[in-house]
Amino acid sequence: MKFFIDTANLKEIKKAKKLGVLDGVTTNPTLISKEFIPKNNINNHYISICQLLDDEDGDVSAELISTNYIDMIQEGEKLSLLHPKIVVKIPMIKDGIKAIKYLSKKNIKTNCTLVFSSGQAILAAKSGSNYISPFLGRLEDLSYNGLNLIKEIKNIYDNYHFDTKILAASIRNPLQIIECSKIGIYAVTSPLKIILSLFNHPLTKIGLKKFLEDYENIIN
Numbered sequence: 001m002k003f004f005i006d007t008a009n010l011k012e013i014k015k016a017k018k019l020g021v022l023d024g025v026t027t028n029p030t031l032i033s034k035e036f037i038p039k040n041n042i043n044n045h046y047i048s049i050c051q052l053l054d055d056e057d058g059d060v061s062a063e064l065i066s067t068n069y070i071d072m073i074q075e076g077e078k079l080s081l082l083h084p085k086i087v088v089k090i091p092m093i094k095d096g097i098k099a100i101k102y103l104s105k106k107n108i109k110t111n112c113t114l115v116f117s118s119g120q121a122i123l124a125a126k127s128g129s130n131y132i133s134p135f136l137g138r139l140e141d142l143s144y145n146g147l148n149l150i151k152e153i154k155n156i157y158d159n160y161h162f163d164t165k166i167l168a169a170s171i172r173n174p175l176q177i178i179e180c181s182k183i184g185i186y187a188v189t190s191p192l193k194i195i196l197s198l199f200n201h202p203l204t205k206i207g208l209k210k211f212l213e214d215y216e217n218i219i220n
């Protein structure tokens with residue numbers, strides 16, 4: 001299973017890379033705004049993120065902000081030229097689906113974002129999107145069963161051998177990562193702190209403490 005990190009924070013991306021579990025980065029306008037990056041520097045920031053990654057570290061989703069077809073394809077083309085690692089993240093709206101179709105024909109990689117239903121997932125796959133991002137956490141925040149949605153999308157994609165990769169997004173806790181891995185989807189994108197929380201188990205801590213104490217008791 002691939003681990004993408006959902007952040008625009010350069011330090012976090014470096015930390016994830018050092019940990020050796022980084023398979024890609026996703027960003028969105030909210031994450032960019034959290035880094036206080038001025039509008040005229042956003043593209044440079046995307047380039048900086050891409051430059052932190054080696055070939056094997058995967059790609060970087062950069063979200064466009066246009067909402068009509070012509071502007072979307074122009075913005076998508078510009079974003080794709082920033083760096084070969086850029087994947088153009090496009091919202092699940094009619095013009096977005098048209099733009100994904102256009103960009104995918106031009107071999108520009110896309111990630112269809114803000115996916116909340118199987119119907120939307122079918123449309124994204126038919127448009128040729130490389131990734132879809134179903135928002136697990138936001139569904140569960142409203143008491144919808146996000147994991148059922150992800151299972152359903154996986155099933156539909158398997159039925160028709162769609163190439164679109166499922167990148168579960170809006171991850172809120174480590175259990176969601178584990179449940180996604182059981183479904184067998186391609187990847188999750190998550191804040192680093194949730195990936196790090198996969199390390200935690202009290203028995204590991206207690207066990208290590210005991211091993212180290214017992215080692216001290218071994219005679220010289």
Ligand code: E4P
Pocket residue numbers: 006026027028030113133135137138169170171189
């Ligand atoms: C998806 O790619 C989004 O960047 C993200 O996962 C949204 O998560 P949130 O619901 O925590 O904002």
